[in-house]
Amino acid sequence: MANSILLTILEVILMPLVAFIVGLFMVLMMRKLAAKLQRRVGPPLFQPLYDIVKLYGKQTQISHGLIHDIGIIMAVGGYVAAEALLPVPGMDGIAAKGGLVTLAYLMMVPSLGLALGVGQCANPNGSIGISRALTAMLAYDIPFIIVIFGVAYHFGSTNLVSIIATQQAEGIAGWGISEMPILAIAGLFALHASLGKQPFEIYIAPAEIATGPMVEMGGKFLGGLFVMQTFQLYTASVLYVSLFLGGGENWVTFLIKCFAVLAIPVLIAYLFPRYRTEDLIRLVWKWPVMLALLGVAFVMN
Amino acid sequence: MKSTDLDRIEVNPKTMPKRTNPLANVFDDLVRFCRSRSMFMLHYCTGCGAIELPPAMTSRFDMERLGIQPMVTPRQADILLITGYVSIKTLKRVILTYEQMGSPKYVIGICSCTVNGGMYWQSYATAKKLDEYMPVDLYIAGCMPRPEAVIEGLQQLMDKIKNDQANSWKQYYENYDYYLGNQQKLFGNNWQTPTDVIGEAEIYRLMGPQTLGEHTKILQQVQKPMEPLEMKL
Amino acid sequence: MSMLDTLLLISLLTVLLTGLGQRVTFIGWIATLLLTAQLLTLLLMGKLGYGGEIIDASFGFSILGQPLNWRYDALSWFFALITIGSALAGSAFAAGAWGDQYRKEGGNPGLLQFSIALNVLAMLLLLGSGDLLSLFIGWELVSWASLLLMVIAGGRASEFGMRYIVYATAGAMAVLAGLAIIFQLTGSFAYDDLAAVAPALNTLQIVTLTLLFFFGFGIKMGLLPFHLWQADAYAETPGPGTAFLGAISSRMGLYAILVVIIQLIGLVRLIEIEIPYSFLSLRDLLMWVAAISIIIPTFIALRQSDARRLLAWHGIGQGGYMLIGLLVLDPYGSAGGLMHVFNHATYQAALFLSVSAVIYRTRTSDLNRLGGLVTRMPLSFLVMLIGIIGLAGIPPMNGFVSKWLVYRSLIIEGMPLLFVASVIGTLGTILSVYKLIHNTFLGQLRLEHEHIREVPLSMTIPMLVLSAIVFITGFMPGLVLDWVGSAQVALGMPQLAHTLGGVESTQGSLDMIWVCSVLFGGFAVGALLFYSGNKAKRVHQLDNYAGGHFLTADVRYHYSDNFYAGLMHHIGSWYRGSFLWLESSLISVVSSLSGGAQLLYNSFHPALYLLMAITLSLYFFIG
């Protein structure tokens, strides 16, 4: 008993660390892909790390108050905790104690933290950014949650570990994507929107609202958000892999799947200009929701 | 403009004394390296020089391979690019922006106008020498300098940062009185920015002998205090 | 004399003392003390919460041949605990400085305390009802007692109270009709007789009874389409009264629905009844009413610019979760629904109290006239933060656990659309609670609020205690699930097997102790990272990015109005006020009918009517 608790604690410590490192490479891949698409060279290998170290190493830091600080702590901490709920090859963490729905809601903690921190900055650009981000969340979470329903219903469980185990037991034919292709497409759409990349990045709109939530974030505050971004990319892709691509049999296939999943939206992203908020809602509430409902209809049949 | 004014400022490059702890040294070196390889720039497009920046950023010259990215707000930025002549009205905003940036911060003056007013030398409304109002790390002269020159300049700045020679931002704290005096000359004695430079200098131990002086006294007399809103029970 | 007698006696004593001591300045503390005594008495009955024997009242009446009796089972105890708890919080909040200020402004804190005590007594009687007649009596007492609480603020509050009582009377009349039908069928008002006869009822009878009771009791819950009265009526009640009403008042409707529809008539019967030309059973119809009651009020809340109205609208929406969970008819859903009653009461009371604290200091609850108060009222901020996390149903607060149970049952039972509806409600809630906390506590502090301070201790303690409960029961939901389990048994439902941290199941379990610990561990990591950077200097709120503009204190630099402009651009046109239109057209119909009716009496030809009447009646008999 004590042993297993210790083991769990060890996993809970390791999992965010792995997530951070993988996430750094995901950020790199994203920027590299964007650069390639734009016929640029792109950043060097450790660029994401340089950015983060530099930001944390800033000499003067500006804070607008305690909640500003706590917001960043919550933003990072929430994702650190969320990673413990995402099973990876060899490590389950506390995935069995939380499950899919818990994960979905735990992922709102960092957003809430960020929103609080931005609010304390007293900058309208930030508040507008948050209002847009929350609106976008309302938009893409609806297809996302339908997808989660479909998957959970299909596998008869909200436990990610058993969902992954079921998929792996049957091989590729048992993967979510083969059994629920429509849901998988809808899920990918929702995943893309949730990343906040083009064309869904109205909430950071640099030229318009000065990168929205990040407007007053400098130094370690921005650094925290960079860390959060690594986790965000990691979480989104691993969740998708766990739901539809049979999770990770081993680290190699796992990472390949993760990066591949992430590459799709990134490749699409840089081809589009951004949507306005209302267009974003219209788009996301129309196609992915329709697809997801159709998928659920198939699943429940 | 008396030349003695500039004499009061220690001339760059000035090297900082190394810390004795070797581990701390390694750490400092690492941080400096990262700083040099990750520069977020805020391009304050005051004049024609700005037109040369997009090519420098996009596929032709691709700044990102050097770790340079454009940023939008002073809070996020490391480099302030002043790309052209600075009118007196603009200068107020430039100073505000500069003070809002988090240190270490670097200023690059692009185009001749920032060096000596350029073709606006005779204009009554143009600030001629940028470095009277804020410490400038690097000038890229030319009217306008081509993207290659900009990149070249940025690379020089990278080297300076790496070698711990780009410490002009400390000048601003240590010689605040001098810069403030010049600013007051231009804008009048009621000049005040929201940023509490002296307070920052105190907190981050950047006070020098010239931080306070006659001009800061004027400032302290006329300014409306902007105490941070601390939490109270 | 049983414990129940003692409880009711103390409650009666509270009512009498607060009623008589209107002019005593420390009446609030007396009320608080007596409510504490009630709570203690209830806790002495605590065995009920863990499956103890039903406690009967030793008194009882027999009126017109119908026995009336009162008794407490686990369900009553659970609801009574919430009732007295929230009343105590409200009463204690109002007892000290709040009451003094209220008195200075011309209010009567004694009357407020009296109405709270009266409401508690009425609710305790309702919760203890042992037959349908005492249920109805308790129901009416609760309805009219809460009217008192709603109208004591005077002014617009009376209008809203008026509107409430029309709805409430309509509901009561529906219930009365239902009771009469039951009396006709069984010849008595006893629970057992109804339960015995229920399986033999035909479809028409079941449908009639269900609809009558569902809407009769549902009006109190603000179920659509009878939701219009609630938010306004609650919002205009003086602060602590709002907290009390918002926490528990509407749940009386749920209690009655639980007892009559779920326990006595039986959900199984409702599932059997198919609605023609649809895929729905009667139970599904009710669930959809609940689901729509989640969505529409939540999105109405999103549009509010008054903190109290915003919260009050959410109160309606959250009621839908409870109902939907209970109607799923599996241990998870019903446990979630019941637990949500408790959870909602705790965080809603905390939220209303926090808003009251803000009003106490700033004299306004207009979300466009506040901002930046976190530096001045940090404790109230903390309470509101905990409250909104609970309300939005995000871990680690208790609201998440109950919603999780509801979601989970909807997923496993395969109800996708209802599940989506409830999630949409949650998302809407997140949006609007962020607006609430942002516009109140975050952003720019207004000049006129520079010098305000945190509210006094007499107000912060009840708030903090409530938020502590919100957190603790989120951290260890097993504490509440024990009581919920006993209540499930009392209702005749399957009991939810649970642990201290949540539930264990092969189909997905939840262990909040682990989740919360990991979350706080995560926060610790975040803090470690954060504080590894150089220390931050606090700056004034005007040292802010404004595109190079110099900000001054008189510039309003706070984004609050039309907060979700982008969303409203899209869905704004969906707010048509159809229900308001429906209501007002109903009123105009009554009004014109009434005018028409008066015509008969206003003119001078009564003889003509007489003649007409004779002709008609002769035709009636002879023709």
Add this chain to the structure above:
Amino acid sequence: MNNIAFNIALPLLAAFLLPVIHNGSAKASRLVGPFVLLAMCWFAAAYFIFIEHPVALALGGFLPPLGISFHLDQLSLLMAVIIPLMLLLLWPYTNREGFREEALLLLLAGASSGMALSGDLFNIYVFYELLSVASFGLAASTHNGAAFAATFRYLVISGLGTVLALTGIGLIYTQTGTLNLAHIGQLAAQLDNNVGLAAFALIVLGIGVKAEIFPVNGWVPEVYATAKPRISALLAGLISKLAVLAIVRLLVVAYADTDALSLLLVLGILGIIWGELSAWRAKDLKRMFAFSSIGQLGMVLVAFSIPGEAGMFAGLAMMLHHLLVKPALFMLTENWSGSISSLTGAARQSPLGAALFILFALSLIGVPPFPGFWAKLIMVTGLVGADDSLYLLALGILLTATVIEANYLIRCAIQLYAPADENSSQSAKHGRLTLSISSALGVVLIISLFSITPLGNKLYQIAAEASNRSLYINTTLSNAQVPALRKIQ
């Protein structure tokens, strides 16, 4: 047994002698009325308490069906007790204007006692006429134009009503050849035809003028709005009930299982709809109560139309409740006349009055645990028990009407407690007498609230007796007592 006749004779005598006494001693004349009423109370109460089964009393030396017969059962005696009590309560103690009103009131007392006790259709008619005359005088006693106009309207409708009633009685006589109620009951089969039913309809419409039955109640709002509150209280509370009772007697005895029930039901429903709807938009308190009592009497009528004991029980409960509540409410209008909007802040000037208003309003709406609720509950269960779609419709309308009623009554209550504004009347304070009358009724209400169980049982007993048709017939026709010959057991 014979002294129950005093209940009729004494007040009538006193009414006629009052001018004479007044000429002799004004002070003494003022004592006569209360004394007579007390005596009436005493006689009636004695009978009410000691009577064990219904008794028929033949006056004039002939046995029924030929003689004039009085029917003494618990119901009629109860009314006989209530009449003097009510009058005592509403007696013009502070009246300094002279004896006329007192004489009229005594006349009213006699006539109404006669109506309550009489077992003969023609006698009922005669007493009804007497009652009408007295009530015209009382209604006009305000001595102003509006009151005269209202009374004139009342008089016209009432006059037409009398003609109708007389026609109806005539029709009954042609069909059965008798006017004794018990005898009519025996021959009820002969009335179960179109002519008989038409007769009933005519009587209902005729006597219904006093009972505020739709549509012959056109006089109600104006008269109540212009008469003194005491008089309105009397008319709405007491007189209407006596008229209803007369109809109900006829119904029970002769028309219990005919279409007559549906007639009453339809008229009652219409009364509820018209009364409550009009009250909803009434601008002043007096008219509001007037309309409300139309609605309430509609409910009473609906209740009585339920077949069997249940109907009698429900009807009596509703009727007695209204009898208790409406006078009290009318009394409160004394200084609360004028538009309702001028009542803002009245509660501050007359806190007891406002509290009583709320008490009676709640009971009238039927909020448990007030007696009004129990009355309504009995009625509702009765309506459902009747098991007929028309009765269910009536139930729906009754419940809807309750909502409307709650709306306007509580609107007034809230108005009373609202802070005073520029519209508010300056003198909304009640007189001590008004308050004590209302309070007395309030105390009765509260007492009945706490003794609802025995009251309910007693009422059920009364209802069972009153709805027992054969008992009525047998009592009169086989056991009638000639007072000179037998003594009370």
